[in-house]
Amino acid sequence: MSRMPRPTGAIVGVGELPAVRSTHGKTTLGILAEAAALALADSGLEKGQLDGLLVAPHVGETPQHVPATVAEYLGLTPRMSNVVDLGGASGPGMIWRAAAAINAGMATAVLCVLGNHREPVPSRSPNRNPIREFDVPFGASGANTAYALLKQRHMHDYGTTDAQFASLAAVSRANAQLNPNAIFNGKPADTADILASPMVAEPLHLLEIVMPIAGGDAVIVMGADAAREARLRHAPVYLRGAGEMVTHRAMSQAPSYTTGPLKPAIAQALTQAGVAAVDLDLLSLYDCYTVMLAITIEDAGLCPPGGFADWAHGRDLSHEGDVALNTHGGQLGFGQADLAGGMSHVVEAVHQLRGTATGRQMAEAGLALVTGNGATMSEAVALVLGRDA
Amino acid sequence: MMLEPRDLIVPAPTPTGETERFWQGCRDGELLLQHCSTCERWVFYPRATCPHCWSDALEWRVASGAGVVRSFTIVHKPGHPGWAAAAPYTVAVIDLAEGPRMLTALVGIAPADVRIGARVVVRFQTVGEFTLPFFAPAAPAAPAAPAAPTAPAQA
Ligand SMILES: [Zn+2]
Secondary structure, eight states: OOOOOOOOOOOOOOOOOOOOSOOSSOOHHHHHHHHHHHHHHHHTOOGGGOOEEEEOOOTTTOSSOHHHHHHHHHTOOOSEEEEOOOGGGHHHHHHHHHHHHHHTTSOSSEEEEOOOOOOSSOOSOSOOOHHHHHTGGGTOOSHHHHHHHHHHHHHHHHOOOHHHHHHHHHHHHHHHTTOTTSTTTTOOOOHHHHHHSOEEEETEEGGGBOOBOOOOOOOOOOOHHHHHHSOOSSOOOEEEEEEEEEOOSSGGGOSOSSSOTHHHHHHHHHHHHTOOGGGOSEEEOOOSBHHHHHHHHHHTTSSOTTOHHHHHTTOOOSTTSSSEEOTTOHHHHHOBOTTHHHHHHHHHHHHHHHTOOTTSOOSOOOEEEEEEEETTTTEEEEEEEESOO | OOOOGGGOOOOOOOOOTTTHHHHHHHHTTOOEEEEETTTOOEESSOOSSOTTTOOOOEEEEEOOOEEEEEEEEEESSOSSGGGGGGOSEEEEEEEETTSOEEEEEBOSSOGGGOOTTOEEEEEEEEETTEEEEEEEEOOOOOTTSOOOSSOOSOO
């Protein structure tokens, strides 16, 4: 008789604000901060020990990127965070998710926090978060300005050039020519073409930015043992390691402009997998902008900070190279179906590792690094996937 | 071309009870930051509690208004159509002298002349119903130092 597996955990601190009929001038974010401070004081822990964050979907001030917005407000940099959207069951739902995350090594101390402000007269706009209040009024709407700030600082600090960044987009375009599903299949572009595209937010050119598309991605996950025993059409691809980190929401609040939260996330994923960056066969790296890809290559430890161009120069990054980069074309070559774009890097890694990347199959694909990046280099996840468990 | 934000019809700030004092300061010509009397660090954007130590002992202080350009971008295709009339204009992130970082747009300087590391000071400008903290090049250095034709490239 097998015992049912369960998460194990302990609640070590609680905090609760006094009930009031209405608040006057308070924000949901501020209320979360007050409640969190009470729980921390009750626990006796230090703020720096909190490395996990679970929040509810707060319609109060921010419709998107809720964990990053809360983490930035609280000055936390969690390595596991999530929205738990289970209505009135969200609170208890957080508790066993926190325990499961801790059992899995995703975090050691998880802040679960919920709150509600209640103005006598409800505010008009649902989007009253800090980035809306302090960045948008200066003409900085959207992600382009944020990533342009990154590229400008990278060029300043390391002397990297426009052509070096453009060459990364050219690699994606070249790989997309082997993927009939890619938006830019049949539309090759070289470095000169990228550089000739219109300036959007200097120094970012149009073709250094992903093209929005319609599309979708889905993935099914089982336990490793169950997958081995299941009747499957293809060989399973195994999760070998993972890492996650959130450091900020707005680019104005980012701790660094030349390295990001993917650095610790990738390091953790590689450590869990017991491999080094140079052991990887496929790099399936989130590439919303050329500069994001450049910083990720550096944060993966494939080259020194500022050295992405030397690393890429003269290297065959197609499926025929010793190490392949974004063989489906990356999002720069495939297009970005909004949030599904991040999953396209997982799907391609699975195809390569199990040998179903028709027309672009790598000869030897045993290990892949997959990265995801959210908001403005704010939210990071790294996975190491393997042909072998 | 230099940015003249005065006549733009663009998204305005969305003040909350935590931030109203900041915007009132802008109207009064003062750049107000919160200062934490528990950990002695400065805080921006305004919050209910200090992001460094979670103390609620935050008090408003008038900041120097001085800072250095951390990075910038010259926006040719704005994310909001209201800004199209101003393009190209310069969005910059400023390392304030007190420590926090603030995003702004630069006035009083042509985009081509902006450099990372340039010294800047706050210059309040009214856009619609709000007064916003834009930044402009700092006055040239003291008379003893030779005047530089453009802002220095390094801080
Ligand atoms: Zn403090």
